[in-house]
Structure formats: C-alpha cells, structure tokens
Amino acid sequence: MQNDQLALAQTRGSVDPRVKRPLPAWVSTTALLLPTYGWLTLAVFLPLLTMLAFSFMSATPMGKTPVEFTLKQYRAFIDQPYLLRIGFNSLMMGFWTTLFCAILGFLAAVALVRATVGKTREALLVLILLPFWTNGLVRVFSWTMVLRENGFLDNLLHMVAPDAGSISILYTRYAVVLGLVHGYLPYMILTCYIALVTIDDAIIEAAASLGARWWTILYKILIPMAAPGLISGAVLIFIPVIGSFMEPRILGGRVGVTMGTVIEDQFTQAFNWPLGASLSFTLLAVVLAIFATFSGILRRGTAG
Amino acid sequence: MAEFSRRNTLKLMTATLAAGASFSLLPRRAFASGQITVLNWQGYGTDEAWSLKQFTEKTGITVVHDYYSSESEMLTKMRTNPGAYDLVVLNAARCAQAVAEDLLQPIDFSKVPNAATVDEALRSNPNFSKDGVGFAVPWVWGMTALAIREGKPKPESYNALADATYKGRVAMDDDAIINVGIGALMTGQNMNDPQDLAAVTEALKSIKPNVKLLWSTEDQWNKSFAADEFDLSIFWSGGSVRSKRNSKLPVEFVVPKEGAVGWVDGLGIPATAPNPEGALAFANWMIDPAFYVEWATKVGAPASSNSSALNSLPADDLSRQVHNPDYLKTMSIMSALPDDRREAFNNVWQEVKAFYAE
Numbered sequence: 001m002q003n004d005q006l007a008l009a010q011t012r013g014s015v016d017p018r019v020k021r022p023l024p025a026w027v028s029t030t031a032l033l034l035p036t037y038g039w040l041t042l043a044v045f046l047p048l049l050t051m052l053a054f055s056f057m058s059a060t061p062m063g064k065t066p067v068e069f070t071l072k073q074y075r076a077f078i079d080q081p082y083l084l085r086i087g088f089n090s091l092m093m094g095f096w097t098t099l100f101c102a103i104l105g106f107l108a109a110v111a112l113v114r115a116t117v118g119k120t121r122e123a124l125l126v127l128i129l130l131p132f133w134t135n136g137l138v139r140v141f142s143w144t145m146v147l148r149e150n151g152f153l154d155n156l157l158h159m160v161a162p163d164a165g166s167i168s169i170l171y172t173r174y175a176v177v178l179g180l181v182h183g184y185l186p187y188m189i190l191t192c193y194i195a196l197v198t199i200d201d202a203i204i205e206a207a208a209s210l211g212a213r214w215w216t217i218l219y220k221i222l223i224p225m226a227a228p229g230l231i232s233g234a235v236l237i238f239i240p241v242i243g244s245f246m247e248p249r250i251l252g253g254r255v256g257v258t259m260g261t262v263i264e265d266q267f268t269q270a271f272n273w274p275l276g277a278s279l280s281f282t283l284l285a286v287v288l289a290i291f292a293t294f295s296g297i298l299r300r301g302t303a304g
Numbered sequence: 305m306a307e308f309s310r311r312n313t314l315k316l317m318t319a320t321l322a323a324g325a326s327f328s329l330l331p332r333r334a335f336a337s338g339q340i341t342v343l344n345w346q347g348y349g350t351d352e353a354w355s356l357k358q359f360t361e362k363t364g365i366t367v368v369h370d371y372y373s374s375e376s377e378m379l380t381k382m383r384t385n386p387g388a389y390d391l392v393v394l395n396a397a398r399c400a401q402a403v404a405e406d407l408l409q410p411i412d413f414s415k416v417p418n419a420a421t422v423d424e425a426l427r428s429n430p431n432f433s434k435d436g437v438g439f440a441v442p443w444v445w446g447m448t449a450l451a452i453r454e455g456k457p458k459p460e461s462y463n464a465l466a467d468a469t470y471k472g473r474v475a476m477d478d479d480a481i482i483n484v485g486i487g488a489l490m491t492g493q494n495m496n497d498p499q500d501l502a503a504v505t506e507a508l509k510s511i512k513p514n515v516k517l518l519w520s521t522e523d524q525w526n527k528s529f530a531a532d533e534f535d536l537s538i539f540w541s542g543g544s545v546r547s548k549r550n551s552k553l554p555v556e557f558v559v560p561k562e563g564a565v566g567w568v569d570g571l572g573i574p575a576t577a578p579n580p581e582g583a584l585a586f587a588n589w590m591i592d593p594a595f596y597v598e599w600a601t602k603v604g605a606p607a608s609s610n611s612s613a614l615n616s617l618p619a620d621d622l623s624r625q626v627h628n629p630d631y632l633k634t635m636s637i638m639s640a641l642p643d644d645r646r647e648a649f650n651n652v653w654q655e656v657k658a659f660y661a662e
Binding site (some may be wrong): 059062065080082083085086089144148149150151169242249252253255256257262265268269270271272 | 373374376377379380383475476479480512515516517518520527531532533546568643646647650651654655658659660662
C-alpha cells in the first residue's frame with residue numbers, strides 16, 4: 001500500500017504540495033478530441049455538404065430566382081463537350097506535375113538522407129521549407145518575371161549569346177507545370193525524406209558488400225522501401241494540382257484554362273454556384289475513380 | 305502522454321475557449337456613426353488618400369474600403385454580407401440586377417446637391433431607376449474599346465483583333481459580357497441582344513492565333529504591356545489614361561467605327577446600409593468638381609457624370625480628349641441582361657476560352 005503510493009508519487013514526480021485528483025480518462029480524451037472533431041465538422045464536413053446540396057439546385061439560392069431541385073448541373077459535360085477536353089488537360093497537368101515532383105523530390109530526399117548528417121541536414125530541411133513561408137501568389141508572380149520575354153532568363157541568355165532569340169516559355173503549359181512543381185515539390189521531399197530516414201544503413205551496406213551497384217540499390221531497396229512516402233506525396237500533390245487555378249491563370253495566359261479556372265469562374269464571375277459545385281463533385285468522383293483503379297498498387301505500396 | 309490533472313485540462317480548455325472567443329470577435333467592425341464602408345474596385349477613385357483626408361476634414365466621416373475583383377463578386381458580397389456596406393460602386397447593368405433583387409435603397413437626391421448638374425440622360429438611365437425612383441447616383445462613364453501601342457497603325461475596326469499582322473500580340477479582357485459584346489459588334493449585331501450567338505463564337509474564335517493572354521486586372525495589363533507582351537488589346541478608356549499618365553506607357557486609346565462598348569458606373573446604397581446619410585454625403589463628394597478635377601488631372605479618371613465637373617477640366621486634359629463627346633453617338637451602353645442570356649454569354653466565353661487553350 002505504502003509502496004503503491006510511493007510509486008504513484010514518483011510517476012507524477014510530485015513535489016507540489018497541492019492535492020491533485022486525476023480526472024476520469026474519458027473526460028480528458030473527449031476534451032482533447034473535441035476541438036479536432038469539432039473543427040473537422042465545421043471546416044470540412046459542413047461546407048462539403050452545403051456544396052453537395054448546391055449542386056442539385058437550378059440557381060444560386062441567393063437573390064430572388066426560385067430554386068428547384070435538378071440534375072441538369074451534372075449534365076454539364078454532355079451539354080458543353082469542350083469541358084471534357086479541359087478536364088483531360090487538367091488531369092495531364094496533374095500527371096506531369098506529380099511525375100516531375102516525384103523524380104526531383106525523391107532524388108532530393110535521397111541526397112538529404114544519404115549525403116548529410118546532423119546539423120547540416122536540419123539546416124537543409126529548413127531551407128526546403130523556407131519557400132512555404134512566402135505567399136504562393138508572390139512566388140508565382142516572380143516566375144512571370146523570370147520567364148517572360150526580356151525577363152531574367154532571356155537577359156542571362158543574351159549575356160552569353162546576344163543574337164539568340166527569346167527562350168521565353170511564359171504563357172505555355174510548360175510554365176504552368178514549372179510553377180506547380182515549384183509550389184508542390186516540398187510535400188514530396190518531406191514525405192520521401194520521412195520514408196527514407198527509416199531505412200537501416202546496414203541493409204544498404206549489406207547490398208553493397210554483396211556486389212550491388214548503385215542502380216540496383218536504388219531500384220531494389222530505396223524505391224520499394226520509400227514507396228509509402230512516394231505514394232502519399234503523389235496523392236498530396238495530384239489532388240490540389242488538378243483543381244489549381246491561380247498558377248494556370250497567371251502563368252498560362254491563353255492556355256491557362258483548367259477545371260480549376262472553370263470552377264472558379266462559376267463562383268466569382270458567372271455567379272452559377274450550382275454548376276461550380278457539380279463540376280467540383282464530378283472532378284472529385286474522377287479523382288476517387290482513379291485512386292480506386294490503382295488502389296491495389298496503392299495498398300501494396302503503403303503496406304510495404 | 306502522462307495523466308492530465310484537472311487543473312491542466314481545465315487550463316487547456318479555458319485557453320481554447322478564450323482563443324476561440326477572441327477570434328470570433330476580431331472581424332467584427334465598429335459601426336461608429338462617423339464611418340462608412342465603401343465597396344469598390346481597388347484604386348478606383350473612392351480610395352484616393354488625399355480625397356479621403358479632405359472628405360474627413362469636411363464632414364468628420366471616416367471611410368473604410370472593401371474591394372471586389374469582378375462585378376459578380378460585388379453582388380455576391382452584397383448578398384452574403386448584409387449590413388456590411390454603406391456605399392457600393394456598381395455598373396448600370398448590375399444596378400438593374402441589384403434593384404430587382406431589392407439589394408439597394410432609393411436615393412434621396414435632395415441630400416446630393418451636386419446631382420443637379422448630372423447629365424439628365426445618365427440620371428434617367430433605365431438601369432439606375434425603377435418606376436421613376438432613382439436607385440443610384442450616376443458617377444462616371446467610360447468606354448471599352450481598343451488600346452494600341454503608339455507608333456502602330458490605328459485599327460479602324462474590331463476585326464483588327466483577328467488581323468494576321470498581330471499574330472501573338474493581342475490581349476483580351478477576361479470578361480464574358482465584354483467579349484460577347486465585341487463579338488456582336490464584329491458581326492454587326494446588337495451588343496445587348498445578339499441573335500446569332502454562333503457567329504459571335506466564331507468571330508471570337510477567329511482571334512485565337514493572335515491571343516497572347518487574357519488579362520483580368522488593370523495592374524496585370526500594365527505589367528504585361530510594359531513588358532512588351534502585346535500591342536493590341538481590349539481595354540478601358542480610363543485605364544489607358546492612367547497607364548499613359550502614371551506609368552508613362554506608350555498606349556493610345558482607339559474607338560473603331562463599330563463604336564465603343566459604353567458603361568456607366570453609379571453609386572448605390574445597400575438596403576441594409578448602417579449609415580446611409582454618410583453614404584449620401586460621400587456620393588455628393590464623389591461628383592464634386594473639386595474632387596473630380598484633382599482625380600482626373602493627378603491620377604486619371606473616366607468621364608464624370610456631372611457635366612460641370614467635366615467642364616472644369618483644362619482643355620488639353622488627356623482624359624477630356626479621350627472621352628470625346630463625339631464617341632457617345634456611336635457608343636452602345638451595356639444594359640441589364642436576363643439570367644438566361646447572361647448564362648448563354650458566359651457559356652460562349654467559356655467555350656471560346658477552352659478553344660484558345662487547345
């Protein structure tokens with residue numbers, strides 16, 4: 001009995017003379033979970049439900065137009081077939097952005113993990129996160145200064161070769177993908193980094209001592225073992241990229257028309273919230289269908 | 305995680321509550337009697353610092369601003385934030401829409417003495433009034449037509465937009481109504497009610513090889529024009545004056561033979577405005593010759609609706625030259641559009657944009 005009390009006092013490390021009675025466990029659990037779930041309901045679930053309700057309306061339920069239940073908003077892809085092309089272009093934009101992010105992010109994470117230690121590694125990680133502290137809009141606008149005709153890149157080229165033409169890629173799809181890769185790369189580096197640091201050095205040493213070359217180590221050990229990081233990074237990037245509208249609008253010029261800009265136009269310009277909402281949910285369904293198709297690979301990857 | 309003592313848990317909960325409470329209190333605005341909130345485009349007359357200083361000195365009313373970046377966003381803001389705004393700058397076409405939705409209150413013109421010299425044609429514009437009651441003080445008017453880089457030949461028609469000499473050198477305004485209007489003028493139709501939308505779509509699609517970019521703000525237009533990204537553009541008359549005077553850009557405003565797309569902006573008071581008296585005083589100041597002359601000569605402005613204000617400008621003033629009264633003869637004024645036509649216009653522009661992007 002006395003021992004028990006002593007042990008209890010020790011675990012609490014109590015030097016405080018005030019008496020502390022422990023609360024029942026469920027009170028603390030509920031109190032601590034409440035903000036999270038309350039916030040999720042308020043910030044994610046309710047708005048999503050509202051938008052789902054909007055998508056079945058005939059007009060935006062503000063103002064005097066009578067609102068009826070309709071499914072016509074979901075016919076948009078049939079009634080306006082040019083949306084299919086925009087949708088396909090958006091998916092391709094998502095694909096290329098994710099691919100480039102995966103290649104660059106994985107290599108950067110490998111370099112971080114294999115080539116640096118301790119303080120240097122931490123400093124480099126902070127440097128990778130640093131651009132996140134700047135507003136995304138500012139970063140995209142600064143790309144326009146680099147990429148435009150007679151911009152930074154052109155000036156650099158003309159210093160070396162004064163007669164060369166312009167290499168400006170502003171207002172092309174390349175510029176949009178470049179801006180998106182720049183914006184989303186840190187996600188991929190971080191998820192890959194987290195997956196790579198858990199790999200035991202001994203495995204790689206063992207492989208190397210058994211005669212594996214660097215590419216064998218890369219394909220047989222690093223990539224399979226870092227697959228969970230690569231996949232979660234790809235999901236994290238792919239979803240926001242196909243809905244992005246700021247980067248295409250600023251860097252894309254006349255080719256910068258994506259599902260994101262079409263949906264944004266419905267909300268801000270055309271005041272057709274139901275159509276905007278139905279397009280968003282159609283896009284969501286397409287994304288879920290893509291993930292469902294590849295769910296086997298995804299599960300195997302994340303389980304490994 | 306160790307055990308949580310009652311004290312610690314309560315402390316944490318209190319802190320969370322306090323944080324939540326202060327957060328929800330923050331955005332609340334103080335509705336002091338001497339304050340009005342104006343909803344407008346940024347950098348469009350009402351928010352000139354020197355003018356607000358003079359106005360506050362005269363009346364004791366301070367002016368705060370909220371901005372919109374498209375006209376539909378303005379309507380959305382009025383619908384979703386009742387009681388937040390005292391004075392709204394709105395286009396004639398949108399004004400009719402707002403009046404139909406009971407978003408505005410009638411104007412007591414006896415409290416706006418400067419309105420006596422406002423052009424009668426503008427004041428009785430059907431978009432600004434309903435059953436003979438005025439719902440907005442006409443403020444300024446202007447034109448949307450073509451802007452061309454100085455030194456290039458002046459285009460005579462909107463069809464120059466599709467001219468092969470401007471390959472990759474054209475900028476379009478990312479606005480469905482304006483573009484369908486231009487398309488209608490290119491095909492010889494009524495801008496407000498084109499019967500052959502397919503022809504409009506084709507005319508706009510024919511510009512594709514020339515289109516370099518779609519601009520949506522004046523700032524974006526200025527940056528791209530200064531970077532020599534295009535020569536010919538759909539642009540605003542007032543914007544061209546500001547670009548030339550303030551940014552020293554070599555731009556010339558041209559009204560082609562089909563005539564300009566005309567617009568009139570009015571000052572409306574939302575039905576839910578907390579301080580309508582202050583708003584009327586500010587509307588009166590906005591059409592005051594003293595304010596207008598300084599705004600037009602120092603910054604660059606569209607034409608004032610108040611003829612005595614417009615006549616106070618020096619004869620060689622750039623804005624007065626651009627807003628030549630002769631253009632009023634060929635100009636078509638944008639009027640309110642029924643919902644289905646507006647939706648059709650939006651779909652045309654969406655389709656054209658998708659075609660540009662292919």
